[in-house]
Amino acid sequence: MDTLTAPEKSAIPTYSLQQNSTTGSSMIEVREAVPGSMEFVLDPAFLIPHRKDYYLFVLVKKGNNRHWIDFMPYTLKPDTFYFTVPQQVHLKEYAEPVEGIITCFTDEFLQLEENQTLKRLPIIQNPAGAHELLLKEQDVSFVEDVMRKMLVEFNTDGSWRNQMLSSWLRVLVIYLSRLYTEQFSETCFTLNYCLLKSFQALIGEHYATQHDVAAYAEKLNITPGHLTEVIKQQSGKTAIAHIHNRLIVEAKRLLLHTDLSAKQIANELGFEDAAYFNRFFKRIAGITPVSFRAQIREMYK
Structure with missing residues (x-):
């Protein structure tokens, strides 16, 4: 029962992207969870209720962790896409290895003038209150390809790095919004x-x-x-x-x-x-x- 409540018993801690960042200042973070990496073993802090102040996108390749988003339990499935929006309450039931690619980004990124339209897309608005997208084989290939391009760009220091990351993230958000619309019959935008x-x-x-x-x-x-x-x-x-x-x-x-x-x-x-x-x-x-x-x-x- 202790794992159900926040450590101070009176507040649910909120983690910012900067706290979990490898760069300390990025509006976008991209990491790969593989054996031997930091993300291969779950941070024990995630085994208590917590919030994130950023958007979390995860393509799971391997893993079967059980976790909760607010009041809904999920058991991770391979080749499935999981996503959450800021301020929802997360709780992992146990720490087991997970393999996949993780992309995090802040609301600050969405507030940039060139990204204003992204804020209105289904995967961001999430009117169905969903947290997972089932992927067909071609979807897995496309999403993984885009996220790996982002991972390469994130881990290099090339010219116009942030612009490249932003461009690939826009592609990812738009593609996932199409899948969201197919799976949850999103309302037309008016x-x-x-x-x-x-x-x-x-x-x-x-x-x-x-x-x-x-x-x-x-x-x-x-x-x-x-x-x-x-x-x-x-x-x-x-x-x-x-x-x-x-x-x-x-x-x-x-x-x-x-x-x-x-x-x-x-x-x-x-x-x-x-x-x-x-x-x-x-x-x-x-x-x-x-x-x-x-x-x-x-x-x-």
């Missing part, structure tokens, strides 16, 4: 769809301090009524439901991975009244916070 994604991104930034639709509408420079109408049309859920669901996700993360009390979690999420938080959680999740903690931790046994 102005209203972009508004939905902008709304969801804002919730991700402000969920602990802003709980009402009007506050987000003001940030988006539109009326609350228009925001509500577009969000409902695009997602099938109301705008307030998106806000509430994000709060529930974070509450569940803290219940699973920390020993914070329900009252402390309520405070972390911007609820002034712990009793109201308990009622809110039960209304949305169908279970009390205390019961959820006992139930979800039982799954790890």
Whole structure:
């Protein structure tokens, strides 16, 4: 049970790309996990709940580690592509050798003017909440070829190295987005769809301090009524439901991975009244916070 909670019992540590970097300052990191390399044996820190503040792309060639992303367990499979987005909670159940190629990149990279369109692609937005892509033989060949080109470029100091890395990463993101669309039937991109994604991104930034639709509408420079109408049309859920669901996700993360009390979690999420938080959680999740903690931790046994 100890591995379920963060070491301080009150916070989930976040690792930055710079902490895990071989260069110390790159917006893109590329490594190969092979016998004898640093990545062949898993860092013990990854056996406790943690977050990453960067995007993680992994082509697994060999390995069968079992790991969790938020509340979903995965057992790694060969020739499968795994990906996560910043701030999700990761937990490896045990450290076994994994072989493959790893690419990490920051949101700072996506904020560059020439990369703005990448931010809206399916593999980055991940509307299905997925974490793995099944690859056909030709997909494995293409993805591995691109990632190996990135690996070579990353490990050399040639002219225009960063530009080459960025170009190959753009190719990879676009190709994987095509596969994502095939496997998860991604919604067509429209102005209203972009508004939905902008709304969801804002919730991700402000969920602990802003709980009402009007506050987000003001940030988006539109009326609350228009925001509500577009969000409902695009997602099938109301705008307030998106806000509430994000709060529930974070509450569940803290219940699973920390020993914070329900009252402390309520405070972390911007609820002034712990009793109201308990009622809110039960209304949305169908279970009390205390019961959820006992139930979800039982799954790890």
